[in-house]
Amino acid sequence: DVQMTQSPSTLSASVGDRVTITCRASESISTYLAWYQQKPGQAPKLLIYKASSLESGVPSRFSGSGSGTEFTLTISSLQPDDFATYYCHQHKNYFWTFGQGTKVEI
């Protein structure tokens, strides 16, 4: 199975900060990677698909990059609504795997 290593596990930041979260895959997954935001009691919300495509309705301060084994989610200017947990997700084949999550907190 493809292992996904996400870092950091927790990130302390302030409104207006530029935030970067990284995911590393144990083997090449091309661009079969998605990023989600999750708030307590809610389902994961898709932010980025195909590693760098912004989901419709998601603010442009969110961006994704990378291919192969190294991927990055960037929030250009952190807003109060962005304090949440973020997950990466690889779907190269049917055996999906997820990063451990990054909790973005004040």
Place this chain on the structure above:
Amino acid sequence: EIHLLESGGGLVQPGGSLRLSCAASGFTFNSYGMSWVRQAPGKGLEWVSALSGSGATTYYADSVKGRFTISRDNSKSTQYLQMNSLRADDTAVYYCATTVMGVNYWGQGTLVTVSS
């Protein structure tokens, strides 16, 4: 617009069984694989099972192999997860999910609680 709606969750005793359903709409159901993902309270996301568009090929996480069975009825655009021999550590929100044209779609989830 693509929608996935799970149902069938609830409280069940250890050793019991439960069947989850996921009704899909907005895409050609029999052309795409479907998956189940779960999230235990306070934990991360864990892939559980998947099956091909025809339903002929199925895949399971080691943690559920031999206890859970995934299936689909393409005439009803619905997939199922039959869960047997349930354990306390199966307690989680179960999500139905798929990838269509490279975009990932999830339902809102259904809660399964295994407790006596």
